[in-house]
Amino acid sequence: MYVCLCHGVTDRDIRQAVFDGAVTMRDLARELGVATECGRCACSANQVRKQSLLQISEPELVAA
Template identity: 45%
Template sequence: MYVCICQQITDKQIREFCEGRQVSMAQARAELGIASDCGRCGKFAKQIIAESALTTGVSSIAYAA
């Protein structure tokens, strides 16, 4: 499902980006472009980053968008 309509980023892309490593919201914004236009996706993207950290056993450092 699309999380960021402005940049056409899906939840799958975010999960793949986070796979097996610590990722901050700032990193996701810089590399994927999440929440860099209208910002409405920031809260949901942050949630996906945190969930990805829990499923891979890596602690998340997801900051507010």
């Protein structure tokens, strides 16, 4: 699903960026342009970012 219409960024793009090391919204803005135009996508992009970070950390919790 498209999260940022201004830059054509999808939730998959955001997830991939997080898996590749983008941790903050500033990282996403720099890499994908998220929330740098109208800003309407900021909340949705942040939610996808947080969910992706949780998915990354869950395997570590299970392995411990």
